Amino acid sequence: MSSSTQIPKTQKAWVAVRRGKPSDALICDENAKVPSNLEPGEILVKVQAAALNPVGYKLMGLLPNLFAKRPHVVEHDFTGLVVDANGTELQNGDAVYGIIPVPLNLQSHQGALAQYIRLPASHVVPRPSELKPTEAAGLTLVGLTAYQALFDVAKLEQGQHLFINGGSTAVGISAIQLAKAIGCTVTVSASGKREPLLRSLGADHFIDYTKGPVHEQLSHDPPSPKFHVIFETVGATDVDLYTHSEKYLAPGGIFVSVGIHPHGISGFGQALRYIWELTRPSFLGGTKRTWKWFSLSFKRENFENFAQYVIDGKVKPVVDSVYSYEDVLKAYERIMSLRAAGKVVVKVDPSVD
Ligand SMILES: NC(=O)c1ccc[n+]([C@@H]2O[C@H](COP(=O)([O-])OP(=O)(O)OC[C@H]3O[C@@H](n4cnc5c(N)ncnc54)[C@H](OP(=O)(O)O)[C@@H]3O)[C@@H](O)[C@H]2O)c1
Incomplete structure (x- = not known):
């Protein structure tokens, strides 16, 4: 041309x-x-x-x-x-x-x-x-977010069990497919109507968040073995998911969050509680699991690796x-x-x- x-x-x-x-x-x-x-x-x-x-x-x-x-x-x-x-x-x-x-x-x-x-x-x-x-x-944006959060930050490996809070977010949809591509078991949360879509992408287990708080559902019926990684893709909707995570996230497991959604925190009091729960040391009763905030930073090498999953038809x-x-x-x-x-x-x- x-x-x-x-x-x-x-x-x-x-x-x-x-x-x-x-x-x-x-x-x-x-x-x-x-x-x-x-x-x-x-x-x-x-x-x-x-x-x-x-x-x-x-x-x-x-x-x-x-x-x-x-x-x-x-x-x-x-x-x-x-x-x-x-x-x-x-x-x-x-x-x-x-x-x-x-x-x-x-x-x-x-x-x-x-x-x-x-x-x-x-x-x-x-x-x-x-x-x-x-x-x-x-x-690209959601694909690289899922790629970096799962592989660079959480170091997700073949055979591990991943929980994605927000499986039907665009980030979650990429994360399900990447995790399945490397041979992980994947549990997701979404509203019930999303179950067929998320199962078709490879999700193994489904939690309907409209049936009750997700941390309560997971605490009542924890996975065995526990999750290795929790990927929070909705954005600060539920700090309880982290504070209760010892019940369903394995020791040494990591909780990665994509950040805060404007709708996720309603009011100053909730924001303070969020900050307190994420920073509270374990000797003051803080949660004994690692919580990490994730922010996408562009790297060509990640992009090429992610693009290969697309070429191979593993991420659609x-x-x-x-x-x-x-x-x-x-x-x-x-x-x-x-x-x-x-x-x-x-x-x-x-x-x-
Ligand atoms: N830190 C970073 O670098 C980075 C990068 C990318 C994205 N993000 C953030 O990640 C978040 C997701 O982005 P996105 O583009 O993937 O969002 P999105 O596709 O617009 O998310 C919409 C989805 O969220 C689901 N959802 C809403 N409330 C939920 C809840 N309480 N539990 C479970 N699922 C729920 C909805 O499912 P239902 O209809 O079933 O409710 C819907 O399918 C945003 O806050 C975004 O800003 C951060």
Whole structure:
């Protein structure tokens, strides 16, 4: 493809212009500049589809302008076609999927909800031909989160038993598949209607959180042997899951949490209790299990390893819903409902599947 003649000067991009909920914070800039003057190692991608992540609306709602450096294009996950390979190992026309991690988004102002994005070639991998753009768009952020949390932080190994609190979160869906791929037993929690989906992805045991607090269900009927790893993917909904974990998490086991969801902590008192329970030393009655906070940090090596699971068909995309580029605000409503099972995807190019 000879790219230079086909790349327009302006594009439509969804830009955060102020702090607030998406309907207040975002505008669709129909005259945004298409990035030019690529640095060595950077490429230009024509975006076909993008996917939303909770971090997108969390940053929009929480981060003051001083740190967010608005205006900037929003979101992190995408798939598309390379239109300027800029001397890298990629070729114009290559189909890729990838990520603009949060620090890069804030520094470069590039985001996935644009028609063209400039980013380092290291942040994309080839898209397998079997995957449609709407399937590949949302693989990366949640896939790398699950990969790093399970393998780098928790050191999950073949034959171990993993509990995923929030099996139907997009992070949980990736985690189930990665853990099954290395031969683990996986127990998940979700609401009852998710059981068929999560079993189809490989979950061995299912806990319906709507039937009672998960820590009570696990304490009443603990696994034998106990879990080696607990992966909390909902976001601080239940500190009791940690404080009771000696009953169902093996000594030496690790409790990894993806962080705090704005809905997860209601009020100052609950926040204080959370902090106290996570920091209380065992001689003051604290829980004798390791708790770790996890935050994704992009590493090319992890991305290549994760992408191999996708190529091998061991991690398959699960798409909750697909929205048009004009309907981005409806897509945000869907992900903010906390009811999506899989990725909420936006078709940036209306002609793709
Ligand atoms: N630290 C990091 O680097 C990092 C990276 C990625 C994500 N995260 C965080 O991880 C969390 C999950 O992200 P995501 O994109 O995977 O979320 P998501 O896909 O939007 O999560 C929606 C799912 O959550 C489930 N859910 C809601 N409440 C639940 C509960 N109490 N117990 C079990 N499941 C529940 C829902 O299932 P039901 O309909 O069955 O309730 C729904 O399927 C977010 O807080 C996100 O910010 C952190």
